[in-house]
Amino acid sequence: MAQVKYQEIIEEIFNELKAKPNKGKVATYIPELGIVSAEKFGVYLRTVEGESFFYGDSNVPFSIQSIAKVLSLALAYKTDGAKLWKRVGVEPSGNPFNSLIQLEYDCGKPRNALINAGAIVICDVLMSQYEDAPAVLLDFIRTASGNSSIEYDMRIAQSEKSQGFRNMALVNFIKSFGNIKNDSEKVLDFYFNLCSIKMSCKELAETFVFLANNGRNLELNRDILTSSETKRLNAIMLTCGFYDEAGDFTYKVGLPGKSGVGGGIVAVYPNNYSIAVWSPKLNKKGNSYLGMKFLERFTSETGLSIF
Amino acid sequence: MAQVKYQEIIEEIFNELKAKPNKGKVATYIPELGIVSAEKFGVYLRTVEGESFFYGDSNVPFSIQSIAKVLSLALAYKTDGAKLWKRVGVEPSGNPFNSLIQLEYDCGKPRNALINAGAIVICDVLMSQYEDAPAVLLDFIRTASGNSSIEYDMRIAQSEKSQGFRNMALVNFIKSFGNIKNDSEKVLDFYFNLCSIKMSCKELAETFVFLANNGRNLELNRDILTSSETKRLNAIMLTCGFYDEAGDFTYKVGLPGKSGVGGGIVAVYPNNYSIAVWSPKLNKKGNSYLGMKFLERFTSETGLSIF
Amino acid sequence: MAQVKYQEIIEEIFNELKAKPNKGKVATYIPELGIVSAEKFGVYLRTVEGESFFYGDSNVPFSIQSIAKVLSLALAYKTDGAKLWKRVGVEPSGNPFNSLIQLEYDCGKPRNALINAGAIVICDVLMSQYEDAPAVLLDFIRTASGNSSIEYDMRIAQSEKSQGFRNMALVNFIKSFGNIKNDSEKVLDFYFNLCSIKMSCKELAETFVFLANNGRNLELNRDILTSSETKRLNAIMLTCGFYDEAGDFTYKVGLPGKSGVGGGIVAVYPNNYSIAVWSPKLNKKGNSYLGMKFLERFTSETGLSIF
Amino acid sequence: MAQVKYQEIIEEIFNELKAKPNKGKVATYIPELGIVSAEKFGVYLRTVEGESFFYGDSNVPFSIQSIAKVLSLALAYKTDGAKLWKRVGVEPSGNPFNSLIQLEYDCGKPRNALINAGAIVICDVLMSQYEDAPAVLLDFIRTASGNSSIEYDMRIAQSEKSQGFRNMALVNFIKSFGNIKNDSEKVLDFYFNLCSIKMSCKELAETFVFLANNGRNLELNRDILTSSETKRLNAIMLTCGFYDEAGDFTYKVGLPGKSGVGGGIVAVYPNNYSIAVWSPKLNKKGNSYLGMKFLERFTSETGLSIF
Structure with a gap:
């Protein structure tokens, strides 16, 4: 794929999008997200051959x-294998209005591990496996990223917690069905830690490139996951990675990926590359407005997608 | 890909599955489905290079x-382009329990074109475009399949209609939101025609191979859809093709596909092949029990999937 | 109760309310409702001793x-007795958003006979009992009202039918669960007939006074229902008579009653009187704005309610 | 009403019911409820004239x-007046499956004060009004009952708390909409206290007779509530007092009332009497099996109901 002019295409799309009005809105439900400069915009692409292409604020942590x-799902799946799917599904979740009724209908089993309810169950699973699950997960992330300085951001975690009534409702609701084994509040503390991690686009792309590389970490030349596990994780990202916009992302971008409310998106083109985009302003579905546009344009112009 | 021993793998998996008990159940909500021999089992694979591999009852129409x-979605998308998405979404649908509340929440816009509600809207769209939409669609299907003898089966259509109260509820519910423009009963007649078509695995694989071939029909060497339209149709099949089991199929099989309650499944490996499997007994989610198992094994053993 | 100055109180409240702005809105979903003069306002009270008190447009049919x-419920209950409750419940229905999901949850059994779904089932029940159910019902209503000129208004019925997609959805949805035995369209035609009846406040009060009189018609001195049946019908009106505002009406007015989207409300004070109020402008829940206010004031000032 | 032979009717129905098999089941979700003797059965009726009629285990606290x-609703209503209805509704709640989706639809405002969600909001309201709300409420209850030894049962409260995940979910979910002002856990502690109170049928009937007496306490000859407040509280009991069986209770018994999962039911016949029944085995809707049957028979045989 060396013949594809990644750098050129990245810069062209980036500059075009930058020149137009950004219709998104920065998330403000916790102050830490609101204080980020809304104009930040960065891209980083990492190929499985080890090449890198980047532009804009690709080195700024967010x-x-x-x-x-x-x-966290990767670690739990590696640890528990397929029996994990007794605790959490692999199906997309539909609109957010349904989240609670769906949990009720499914007797406390979240639809997938990438919505809040499912990620909370994953935290619980890890806590049952490891005495100090937050430390084990941090270690796993540091290994995957090749960056030993990655930390939970306690200020962000605390801020999330102070507003976390809905998540507190979720964890207790799931526990009422018996699908949370540990203390609700401790599970939630772990969950808030998980969501508090900061990375730059560069770090994100470097961390996620193992998913484009059949599970193998490029730097360490070591398997994070098996090839089969990796395919399945990518499948889950594809169908469940963008909340109520998962179908739209698959339709427009055609790659497995995952977004965050901080404005980051990471996507994976199996056997080829990982790519991270960051722009804090979000569209109505809570995904980065520019990030979505960038990736849609990028896969169109490179003509590369899994379909 | 010529080096992959498709025929050998197909036969091996087929015979292994055939030897085990089939835990599925034949759909019986209309008599025409119930009278099919439950033991039928066929596979047909068609590569974009024009090779064919098949086994079992691959020539029996069902x-x-x-x-x-x-x-029908392909024709409507080709005709209407992206403005089609104002009438029907591209998002997976969640569990069937939600179907009606979701329609209410979304003001009569079905989540996608591959669930009943969405396919009914597609019929309505085609009826607004073409004076004799059923004939135009039949013509489109005959062209794609290269088989001019394909017909609507009026006996099956009539049988569906006599039990079609829930679909009659759907079409009227959607019409109450203004998202059905034509007469409810006529739209439904067209819809029941659409669902009445019979094909063999061979015909299915030959019809769908254009979706593995960037939209180009192999026999005619003519584009059914553009390359970009094809990718998007594949994306929709991936996220929406298996009702409430779409995530599970993506997770286990890793290919875009679509199932029918008659026990057929068709799947597409872009740039490589289309494959059709048929076995009438269904699992609890309404997808062919053996078909699902076969395809899961097949992509595992060939090591080929989009992820 | 002769000592209560009904006439004085009625006039006083009527004139006070008439002097204030009416914040309601006339229903316009069918043209026949929209053409009614929005300023109409009438009251008619009929005691079980045979006295009458009225004011305003109490003689204008609407x-x-x-x-x-x-x-229709009274006739079906009289005919079928308690086995009717296998087909339809006696529970309030909650908010309208839930109507369909509730039907799904309850397998096609409507919550009560006074919401659309339930009234449609009642029509079906009557059609299974009587060869010409519409004629039998009309006869029953004429007897109860003592007015042989009451008719279905075919123009209104036709108008409802032309907009009746949601009701067509309801009847077919219920039929898909097996709880409609007759042809969907014929059941709906009967239902639209039922809803097309016109009466004045005077006729309404005279018709409903048997529910205040232990089931006995005042004019004929004949039982329409038994005393026990009457109590139960009043109980159903109390908990189910005002859609999503049933609790509020019970809380504020404290009488069994039933409203219509034409702006009419009838209420019953057991052993004392029936009262009908009419003013076409509706509040947000679809009940007469002035009618609700009038009855709240009326039971407060007379100090009479069932509590 | 002295002519009605209450004692005779009570004994007759009691003995008849006692002789038949009791198809209910004792609630066992907390051990304290499971250890109660399932065969207990008591009745106590208290008229506004001060007469008492009782039978069976009418003096055993449960x-x-x-x-x-x-x-708690009576105290909050007395304190806050009609502005209380901004925080909690007066509408029946429909089936339990809907509880959470209804809260979501209504933006965290519970349908009424007698379901768990609403009673939790009432606790929060009282905590905002009174520095030591639990003490103030206990005092209010002691006054109403004329029994200064009534206490919260800490063992029961603790037991409820240890199983209270669903209620913990509820309080946090409501708080996420801003309709809980105090600390979630403290609100819930108060709520569990509230539900831990023990009374006998005698104490219950004596406590609730003020609701049959226009708000006036018989012993103290002092108003607990005004006459108007009392009517409204009775109205709320009627439409909301029996969860998903409110309509059925109104239909069969025809009196305002409230049930508890401990097998107690209290009902009020305005201007006449209060009555308490207790039998621990519950029907499928969670209301006392014998209690429901007793009251249905009782109002039928006395011929007295509000309808």
Whole structure:
């Protein structure tokens, strides 16, 4: 794929989008997200051959929020294997209005591990497996990213917690069905930690490139997941990675990916590359306005997608 | 891909599955489905290079039912382009319990074109475009399949109609929101025609191979859809093709596809092949029990999937 | 109760309310309702001793709409007895958003006979009992009202039918669960007939006074229902008579009653009187704005309610 | 009403019911409820003239559970007046499946004060009014009952709390909409206290007789509520007092009342009497099996109901 002019295409789309009005809105439900400069915009692409292409604010760390749910899922899946699917499904979730009625209908089993309810169950699963699950997960993330300085951001975690009534409702509702084994509040503390991680586009792309590389970490030349596990994780990202916009992202971009309310999006083109985009202003569905536009244009212009 | 031993793998998996008990159940809500021999089992694979591999009852016609919804969507998308998405979404639908509340929440706009509600809207769209929409669609299907003898099966259509109270509820409910423009009963007649088509695995694979071939029909060497339209149709099949089991199919099989209540499944591996499997006994979610198992095994053993 | 100055109180409240702005809006979903003069306002009270008190447009006929559902229920209950409750419940229905999901949850059994779904089932029940159910019901209503000139208004019925997609959805949805035995369209035609009846406040009060009189018609001195049946019908009106405002009406007015989208309300004070109010402008819940206010004031000032 | 032979009728129905098999089941979700003797059965009727009629285990204290919600509502209504209805509705709640989706639809405002969600909001309202709300409420209950030894049962409250995940979900869900002002856990502690109160049938009937007496306490000859407040509280009990069986109770019994999962039911016949029944085995809707049957028979045989 060396013949594809990634850098050229990235810069062209980036500059075009930058020149137009950004119709998104920065998330403000916690102050830490609101204080980020709304104009930030960065892209980083990492190929499985080890090449890198980047532009804009690709080195600025930001709150990756829900993107981290892919990593906690990866660790839980690696640890528990297919029996994990007794606790959480692999089906897309439909609109947010349905989240609670769906949990009720499914007797406390979240539709998938990338919505809040499912990520909370994943935290619980990890806590049952590991004495100090937050430390084990952090270690796993540091290994995947090749960056030992990645930390939970306690200020963000605390801020989330102070507004986390809906998540507190979720964890207790699931526990009422017996699908949370540990103490509700501790599970939620872990969950808020998980969502507090900060990375730059560069770090995100470097962390996620193993999913484009059949599970193998490029730097360490070591398997994070098996090839089969990797395919399945990518499948879950494809159908469940964008909340109520999962179908739209698949339709327009055609790659497995995951977004966060901090404005980050990471996507994976199996056997080829990982790519991270960041722009804090969100569209109505809570996904980065520019990030979505960028990736749609990018896969169109490169002519590369899994379809 | 010539090196992959498709025929060998097909036969091996087929015979292994055939030897085990089939836990599925034949659909019986209309008599025409119930009278099919439950033991039928056939596979047909067609590559974009024009090779064919098949086994079992691959030449026996059966009721393709909802698989036909991909073809009506293809025609409507080709005709109306992206403005079609104002009438019907591209998002997966969640569990069936939600179907009506979701329609209410979304003001009569079905989540996607491959669930009943959406396919009914597609019929309405085609009726507004063409004076004799059923004939135009039949012509489109005959062209795609290269088989001019394909027909609506009036006995099946009539049988569906006599039990079609829920679909009659759907079409009227959608019409109450203004998203059906033609007469409810006529729209439904067209819809029941659409679902009445019979094809063999061979015909299905030959019809759908254009979706593996960037939209180009192999026999005619003519584009049915553009390359971009084809990718998007594949994306919709991936996220929406298996009702409440779409995520599970993507997770286990990793290919875009569509199932029908007659026990047929068609799947597409872009740039490589189309494959059709048929076995009438269904699992609890209404998809062919053996068909699902076969395809899961097949993509695992060939090591080929879009992820 | 002769000592209560009904006439004085009626006039006083009537004139006070008439002097203030009316914040309601006339229903316009069918033209026949929109052409009614929005300023009409009438009251008629009929005691079980045979006295009458009235004011304003109490003699002007209007479309009683859903109020007629009490009468079809009375006839079905008289005919079928308690086995009727296998087909339709006696529970309030919650908000309209839930109507369809509730039907799904309850497998096609409507919550009560005074919401659309339930009244449609009642029509079906009557059609299974009587060869010409519309004629039998009309006869029953004429007897109860003592007015042999009451007729279905075919123009209104036709107008309802031309907009009746949601009701067509309801009847077919219920039929898909097996709880409609007759042809959907014929059941609906009967239902639209039922809702097309016109009465004046005087006729309404005279018709409904048997519910205040232990089931006995005052004029004929004949039982329409038994005393026990009457109590139960009043109980159903109390909990189910005002859609999503049933609790509020009970809380504020404290009498069993039933409203119609034509702006009429009838209420019953057991052992004392029936009262009908009419003013076409509706509040947000679809009940007469002035009618609700009038009855609240009326039971407060007379100090009479069932509580 | 002295001519009605209450004692005779009570004994007759009691003995008849006692002789038949009891098809209910004792609630066991907390151990404290499971250890109660399932065969207990008591009745106590108290007229506004001060007469008493009783039979069976009418003097044995039991956990009144949700019946206490009427008393917390009475205090909150007395304190806050009609502005209370901005925080909680007066509408029946429909089936339990809907509880959460209804809260979502209504933006965190519970349908009424007698379901769990609403009673929790009432606790929050009282906590905002009174520095030591639990003490103030206990005082109010002691006054109404004329029994200064009534206490919260800490063992029951603790037991409820240890299983209270669904209620913890509820309070946090409501708080996420801003309709809980105090700390979630403290609100819930108060709520569990409220539900832990124990009374005998005698105490219940004596406590609730003020609702049959226009708000006036018989012993103290002092108003607990005004006459108008009393009517409205009775109206709310009638439409909302029996969860998903409110319509059925109104239909069969025809009196305002409230049930508890401990097997108690209290009902009020305005201007006449209060009556308490207790039998621990519950029907499928969670209301006392024998209690429901007793009251249905009782109002039928006395011929007295509000309708």
